[in-house]
Amino acid sequence: MNNARIESTCPISFTLDLFGDKWTLLIMRDILFRQKRSFSEFLNSSEKIASNILVDRLNLLVKEDLIIKGTSPENKSKFLYRPTQKGIDLFPLLCEMVLWADRYSPKGADKTLTKPLMADRPKTISQLKKPFEQQLNQS
Structure with missing residues (x-):
């Protein structure tokens, strides 16, 4: 992935410069929705990312201040x-992608997430963000 920034005033172009491949968003999905935290957990995701690509994308996400890398206390x-x-502020974007996929994907999406989102998006997104924001406030 090209890590160079393209100077564009288009918000979609800006977003694609950062998230233009599937791996970057899938890592953020794993962190935000699946509470994965370690290299081995990301490596064991069902999409089977290659270790060199995982290293590259984790470094990019750290560089772009979407995630923080720290050592395990144990x-x-x-x-x-x-x-x-x-990174937490990606929840609304990812949730909209989930709802879009639920509507158009032949397999749909996980109803445990889509039902509350369809019922009350702002409340559901706020609830999803809350534990991460509390953790940030404690740091």
Whole structure:
């Protein structure tokens, strides 16, 4: 993935410069929706990302201030990742993608997420963000 920024005033172009491949958003999905934190957890996702691509995308997400890399309190040689406020702010975008996929994908989407989103998007997104924002406030 090209990490160089393209100077564009188009918001969609700006977003695609950062999230133009599936791996970057899937890592953020794993962090935000599946509470994955470690390299091995990301590596074991069903999409089977290659380790070199995972390293590249994690480094990009850290560089772009979407996630923070820290050491595990239990094992100092293990790194853990958690979202920054900028990363947490992706929840509305990802939730809209879930709803779009539920409508148009032949397989639909997980109803445990789509039902509350359809009933009350703002409340559901706020509830999804809350534990991450509380963790940020404690740091």
